Amino acid sequence: MDFQTQAVAARGAAVELATLTRAAKDTALHAMADALAASEGRLLQANAADVEAARAAGTPESIVDRLALTPARIDGMVQGLRDLAALPDPVGDVVRGWKLPNGVSVRQVRVPFGVVGIIYEARPNVTADAAGICLKSGNAALLRGSSSALNSNRVTVEALRAGLEAAGVTPDAVHLVEGGRDVTAELMRARGLVDVLIPRGGAGLIQAVVDGSTVPVIETGTGNCHVYVDADADVDQAITILLNAKTQRPSVCNAAETLLVHRDIADTFLPRALQALHGAGVTVHGDPATVAYSEAVVPAGPDEYDAEYLTLDLAAKVVDSLDEALDHIRAHTTGHSETIVTRSRRAADRFVAEVDAAAVLVNASSRFVDGGEFGFGAEIGISTQKLHARGPMGLPEMTSSKYVIEGDGQVRA
Amino acid sequence: MDFQTQAVAARGAAVELATLTRAAKDTALHAMADALAASEGRLLQANAADVEAARAAGTPESIVDRLALTPARIDGMVQGLRDLAALPDPVGDVVRGWKLPNGVSVRQVRVPFGVVGIIYEARPNVTADAAGICLKSGNAALLRGSSSALNSNRVTVEALRAGLEAAGVTPDAVHLVEGGRDVTAELMRARGLVDVLIPRGGAGLIQAVVDGSTVPVIETGTGNCHVYVDADADVDQAITILLNAKTQRPSVCNAAETLLVHRDIADTFLPRALQALHGAGVTVHGDPATVAYSEAVVPAGPDEYDAEYLTLDLAAKVVDSLDEALDHIRAHTTGHSETIVTRSRRAADRFVAEVDAAAVLVNASSRFVDGGEFGFGAEIGISTQKLHARGPMGLPEMTSSKYVIEGDGQVRA
Numbered sequence: 157m158d159f160q161t162q163a164v165a166a167r168g169a170a171v172e173l174a175t176l177t178r179a180a181k182d183t184a185l186h187a188m189a190d191a192l193a194a195s196e197g198r199l200l201q202a203n204a205a206d207v208e209a210a211r212a213a214g215t216p217e218s219i220v221d222r223l224a225l226t227p228a229r230i231d232g233m234v235q236g237l238r239d240l241a242a243l244p245d246p247v248g249d250v251v252r253g254w255k256l257p258n259g260v261s262v263r264q265v266r267v268p269f270g271v272v273g274i275i276y277e278a279r280p281n282v283t284a285d286a287a288g289i290c291l292k293s294g295n296a297a298l299l300r301g302s303s304s305a306l307n308s309n310r311v312t313v314e315a316l317r318a319g320l321e322a323a324g325v326t327p328d329a330v331h332l333v334e335g336g337r338d339v340t341a342e343l344m345r346a347r348g349l350v351d352v353l354i355p356r357g358g359a360g361l362i363q364a365v366v367d368g369s370t371v372p373v374i375e376t377g378t379g380n381c382h383v384y385v386d387a388d389a390d391v392d393q394a395i396t397i398l399l400n401a402k403t404q405r406p407s408v409c410n411a412a413e414t415l416l417v418h419r420d421i422a423d424t425f426l427p428r429a430l431q432a433l434h435g436a437g438v439t440v441h442g443d444p445a446t447v448a449y450s451e452a453v454v455p456a457g458p459d460e461y462d463a464e465y466l467t468l469d470l471a472a473k474v475v476d477s478l479d480e481a482l483d484h485i486r487a488h489t490t491g492h493s494e495t496i497v498t499r500s501r502r503a504a505d506r507f508v509a510e511v512d513a514a515a516v517l518v519n520a521s522s523r524f525v526d527g528g529e530f531g532f533g534a535e536i537g538i539s540t541q542k543l544h545a546r547g548p549m550g551l552p553e554m555t556s557s558k559y560v561i562e563g564d565g566q567v568r569a
Numbered sequence: 570m571d572f573q574t575q576a577v578a579a580r581g582a583a584v585e586l587a588t589l590t591r592a593a594k595d596t597a598l599h600a601m602a603d604a605l606a607a608s609e610g611r612l613l614q615a616n617a618a619d620v621e622a623a624r625a626a627g628t629p630e631s632i633v634d635r636l637a638l639t640p641a642r643i644d645g646m647v648q649g650l651r652d653l654a655a656l657p658d659p660v661g662d663v664v665r666g667w668k669l670p671n672g673v674s675v676r677q678v679r680v681p682f683g684v685v686g687i688i689y690e691a692r693p694n695v696t697a698d699a700a701g702i703c704l705k706s707g708n709a710a711l712l713r714g715s716s717s718a719l720n721s722n723r724v725t726v727e728a729l730r731a732g733l734e735a736a737g738v739t740p741d742a743v744h745l746v747e748g749g750r751d752v753t754a755e756l757m758r759a760r761g762l763v764d765v766l767i768p769r770g771g772a773g774l775i776q777a778v779v780d781g782s783t784v785p786v787i788e789t790g791t792g793n794c795h796v797y798v799d800a801d802a803d804v805d806q807a808i809t810i811l812l813n814a815k816t817q818r819p820s821v822c823n824a825a826e827t828l829l830v831h832r833d834i835a836d837t838f839l840p841r842a843l844q845a846l847h848g849a850g851v852t853v854h855g856d857p858a859t860v861a862y863s864e865a866v867v868p869a870g871p872d873e874y875d876a877e878y879l880t881l882d883l884a885a886k887v888v889d890s891l892d893e894a895l896d897h898i899r900a901h902t903t904g905h906s907e908t909i910v911t912r913s914r915r916a917a918d919r920f921v922a923e924v925d926a927a928a929v930l931v932n933a934s935s936r937f938v939d940g941g942e943f944g945f946g947a948e949i950g951i952s953t954q955k956l957h958a959r960g961p962m963g964l965p966e967m968t969s970s971k972y973v974i975e976g977d978g979q980v981r982a
Contacts, residue, residue, distance in 0.1 A: 171899070174922070174925070175922050256937065256943075260933050264960075267925075269955050351955050352955065352956060366760075366783055367783055370779055372785070372786075373785075374956070392978075396978060397980055399980075400981055401980075404981050486584070504975075509587070510584065510588065512584075512680075512683065512971075515971070515974055516972070517976070518975040518976070519975065519977050519978055519979075520673050520976030520978070521979065524669065524974060524981060529669065529981065530669075542682050542683070542785075542969035543682075543785045543957040543969070546970055546971065547677075547970075556955035556956070556959050557959055557960075558929060558960075559928040560921050560931075561928055561930040561931070561933055562917075562930070563932045563933030564932050565803070565805075565809060565932055565933070566933050566934065566937070567809055567813035567814075567817070568813055568936035568937060568942065
């Protein structure tokens with residue numbers, strides 16, 4: 157099927173999906189899980205071909221690792237679909253409702269978007285994950301995966317569609333969009349057929365989608381997340397939070413990338429913090445004031461305060477005041493998750509009020525900014541834009557709403 | 570000031586606006602109202618120049634009427650600002666909140682977008698209205714009005730800025746963006762400086778903004794609104810609703826533009842309905858089945874089922890079934906407001922479930938789909954898109970949200 161045919165088929169499927177009961181969708185999710193589990197052998201084989209081609213093309217091992225599937229990873233994909241079946245269905249939820257003075261009833265009700273396009277990179281597990289989240293939220297999915305995962309994605313989508321069919325749901329709810337860059341461009345400009353685009357991947361991918369799309373886009377996050385250690389911080393707490401935010405999983409968007417330290421606490425905090433970071437294998441890239449505290453600190457280049465390392469590296473800077481910290485964050489934030497460590501209520505209140513980000517944390521690790529940690533059960537990504545959804549996006553964020561207005565003949569005077 | 574300078578100043582103002590109390594904003598709104606009232610003479614003079622230039626350029630009288638200000642219209646602008654002061658402030662509202670198992674508290678709180686760009690056509694009253702709504706919701710406003718209203722807009726914005734200053738709020742909260750098309754293009758691509766763009770005007774303007782913007786856009790509505798009279802409709806009710814939806818104010822987006830009639834009720838309904846429409850001065854453009862009922866019905870051209878007349882014209886068609894009505898609406902809807910008149914619960918339920926629009930009405934006039942009628946107090950427009958806000962947009966729809974996460978040292982395991 158070419159893209160246009162797929163998009164039209166998805167639009168048709170969306171009409172059916174919008175009125176499916178939760179029970180029907182959950183049955184379909186389990187059938188998709190069953191079909192995916194049954195195709196494990198073929199999927200591993202297809203994935204081995206993708207991995208071999210990637211290695212032959214000189215792809216870095218870190219990317220090959222994201223691409224590679226194992227029986228355990230496939231189990232994770234299968235279990236992910238079953239977990240979605242256990243979650244509440246957002247569709248049909250009444251957001252709010254009231255009566256007009258003349259007795260007309262107004263209800264704002266959650267409805268699916270319709271057709272959702274997902275543009276993503278090498279991880280083939282996203283294919284099952286995104287298809288499942290779209291199905292549970294009543295949306296048809298156009299999955300535009302990476303060409304490097306094409307064989308894996310084909311087997312996965314084939315299994316998912318077979319599962320849908322076995323459950324009596326139209327397989328046109330899920331499509332793998334194949335082809336060159338021109339097809340991505342078609343997807344990005346398919347207004348009227350595609351309701352929302354969600355890019356999942358690096359900053360370059362997201363920028364390209366934002367620039368090229370006329371379909372509305374929900375950006376998911378790049379995170380240059382700051383930890384600001386205030387003059388009034390509890391030093392032990394600050395070290396614990398910093399270490400967790402930086403090292404618990406450095407490759408993700410809610411990991412810390414920049415440390416700001418108030419000058420008044422630097423003498424107490426920095427020697428211990430730098431030692432702990434060094435012990436955890438973190439390379440600190442510091443301003444001259446930070447460098448002065450340890451030989452292990454390397455001087456920070458001018459662009460490092462804008463870096464999203466995603467590695468065991470951390471930019472660091474000593475600031476003269478809360479105001480300087482706020483200014484620094486304002487200049488360098490990607491609007492993801494920003495943290496203050498302080499015992500001062502006034503400092504915490506100002507930080508919370510003035511920092512413009514999806515999440516602002518006081519005395520807690522930014523690693524909590526996550527759909528799973530929030531208890532959402534599923535997460536399509538973390539939005540760093542301000543429209544529609546900001547922060548972790550669960551199933552309700554995958555819906556729009558509709559006003560249902562019921563009367564018995566009322567008209568406007 | 571050139572656009573870049575204005576946008577940077579607005580971004581700076583947004584930092585201040587985000588933390589203003591409701592009392593401070595309400596004081597500013599009254600000061601803006603006072604200043605606007607005090608400048609009535611100068612505004613009428615400036616507007617007379619705009620009107621004269623428009624007439625000299627051969628502008629149609631209907632557009633000149635939109636452009637023209639009168640003391641009564643200026644009173645309306647002034648009162649609009651005072652009315653905003655009486656409305657609740659959405660900023661700071663806690664949308665939801667909960668505790669994580671480890672005691673960390675999570676709250677989702679409403680915050681302003683930051684900087685909002687409004688691109689609009691000839692009505693100079695939008696200038697005060699949009700500036701007021703932005704201020705009340707804590708947003709800085711970049712107002713891109715029509716060049717035909719430039720003199721009126723200049724005097725208005727000067728007064729609004731003077732009011733802000735008198736109230737001790739930065740005047741950089743409101744800017745009039747002047748210049749040619751290249752400046753509009755700059756505004757549409759000012760990512761990082763402008764958070765949201767809201768076009769208000771005809772379909773052409775909205776399409777141009779959607780196509781040209783990299784800043785996220787909230788589309789406001791074009792409405793090809795259908796009234797479907799079901800086989801089980803109460804005929805009197807159907808006629809009353811149809812007449813109200815078509816004629817109460819034909820020039821607005823929630824007015825009816827297309828009538829669909831079930832064949833089984835056509836003999837009873839159409840002769841009376843067509844007579845009533847004719848009596849109200851409505852020209853009906855019908856399919857052959859409708860034409861057969863009255864000599865006053867003119868044959869509908871092939872594109873008329875997609876027309877947003879905004880005049881006393883109505884397209885009409887007889888359909889064989891609810892399914893045909895749903896298919897017709899699916900093919901021609903602009904996603905604004907769609908109405909069914911029926912006593913059948915089953916037909917109403919299917920219509921509500923299957924029609925994909927911002928508002929779906931059962932036995933009520935689509936003229937109720939309006940921020941004022943909904944009790945919102947203020948309305949920036951009616952969104953016909955699915956992202957962020959759908960339907961009438963009040964003050965809460967002019968906000969984003971932020972997660973505030975507070976702990977006492979918790980980290981992720």
